[in-house]
Amino acid sequence: MFDNLTDRLEQSFKMLKGQGMITEINVAETLKDIRRALLDADVNFKIAKQFTDDVKEKALGQQVLTAVKPGQLMVKIVKDELTQLMGGETAEIELTGSPSVILMAGLQGSGKTTFSGKLANMLKRKKGRHPLLVAGDVYRPAAIDQLKVVGEQIDVPVYTEDGNKDPVKIAKAAIKEAKTKGHDVVIIDTAGRLAIDEQMMKEISSIKNAVEPDEILFVVDAMTGQDAVNTAKEFNDTLDFDGVVLTKLDGDTRGGAALSIRSVVEKPIKFVGTGEKMDAVDVFHPTRMADRILGMGDVVSLVEKAQEQFDEGEARKLQKKLAKNTFNFDDFLKQINQIKKMGDLKDVVSMIPGMGKAMKNMDLDDDAFKHIEAIIHSMTPEERENPAVINGSRRKRIANGSGTNIQEVNRLLKQFAETRKMMKAVSQGKNVQRMMGGMKQPGRRF
Structure with a gap:
């Protein structure tokens, strides 16, 4: 959604990078590219022209603060104008009849x-x-x-x-x-x-x-x-x-x-x-959509989606398990299911600021967890409860049962151990920055 428009707008703003101030010349170049981006996004020509005229008028009338770079100011102006273009305020449906x-x-x-x-x-x-x-x-x-x-x-x-x-x-x-x-x-x-x-x-x-x-x-x-x-x-x-x-x-x-x-x-x-x-x-x-178009994510909507799936009782149980380091693969499956219930995975990830562009070319869909789920479902109840009992022969059986290989099973077990360690540290309020820096990048499948 809007991927191409987001990329084009980012390129447009880069024209102001390194500029000390907003001038009619550098604004004209930037807006010319923004207008092209809007037209490529199939925006009506008259609307695209009016939009860039409004942005130009506001940009040239702004005094750039020393703490704000011209490119940053232009992003703010464009965001405000995009918000107004799409309606400005959120419009609720009116349900007053009976019925x-x-x-x-x-x-x-x-x-x-x-x-x-x-x-x-x-x-x-x-x-x-x-x-x-x-x-x-x-x-x-x-x-x-x-x-x-x-x-x-x-x-x-x-x-x-x-x-x-x-x-x-x-x-x-x-x-x-x-x-x-x-x-x-x-x-x-x-x-x-x-x-x-x-x-x-x-x-x-x-x-x-x-x-x-x-x-x-x-x-x-x-x-x-x-x-x-x-x-x-x-x-x-x-x-x-x-x-x-x-x-x-x-x-x-x-x-x-x-x-x-x-x-x-x-x-x-x-x-x-x-x-x-x-x-x-x-x-x-409109405001949240403008943020997403400009690659700023949509944290508010992400939190709202998470809250819809939030179970206070389950959260308390999870907190206790994390503190005692007894978080297991059954708990992990529950967390995966909650994430999946939040909606399309790529759409959810795009709400995180900066993540939309990073995940652009990744094949991220509802099947992204299928290999993890297959491996976990191939474990016995004892193995899901206590991963430490999974030895070499068990790993081979799990790999055969899940249609994966031993390397993928090993990778999941290692990442699960690292995740559990980090989650315990978070639950205890510890600084985990160094720990995260030491973690290896996830494997190609999970």
Whole structure:
């Protein structure tokens, strides 16, 4: 996500390296490169030009403090302008109705059905809501079955009507059903088309008028760049929607939609989809996204993801084990599972300042731990509890059982011993800088 844009912006800022002050000449060169970077990211030309004009105006009006280098000042100005370009403030969804009704809109293939499930899951887990999903797409083959599968995955009921091809009547009946059964949120998944057409717009307008939703969310595939922005404008002219959802932001997207859509439709981006899993959705924070685009990471979001998986009771048990140096491979597996639950591994790592670029060319995905897990699962309960009993013959058996080799088993055992030693030192408040400096780099597989 935004990898190419991040690299190009970093190169642009390097033009000011070694400069003693900001001048119209060096700023012009820097901004020329920034504008190219934005255009390469599929940002609308007028928006890119206005953006660099605003940055230039602020940069030339700044007095550079002796403690701040021109390049650093330019990064701050660009960050502030990127934040404003993407909306400035975080926009929450409004759920005031009884029940609250959320209407999904967008083209076919944008990810409406999957996002409907993700949003229901988020509201259920984080807000304590009781959502009802509504299958309002009566045209696409298997659309209703897909929503049923999604509902089963997150344990949220799905309202359907066999034989009824009128989405307006289905939506109205679903709201009545929600009131009867105590659902406080109704999420209506509507039909999409391969392209915008009059029938599609008339139908979704009829649904809007019939159910008077609290929120209308326009779901768009971030991979489609400027096409997404143009589609958003046409939908907004008809529906006057409340916010945008960018899906597939974890893919090979150049970022143009995220950077342009707010300026074109003057509606906030409210959510972003970052993977296939039902919990792979985030509230959109313009400031945090600007940080990530500029390679600064996103520590706040990382902490929030960690807190979602945090179990206070388990943490106390782990603390005691670390202090007594009894942390074992079963505990290690639990920690791996918690990390995996935080979301796409590459996305999580990119939130750590400086790590996104370092991990750019690494094949880092959910299978990154599979060799470690295979080795641990090939151990007996006794071996996982007390790794010291693992001798030569046991190592050979573990390697055969896990589909690895003895060298990989040895490497894991060595790294585990070093990790346990370091974690014990951390738990006791010791300075571990020297210890970490002496540790060897991890092996190629783990």
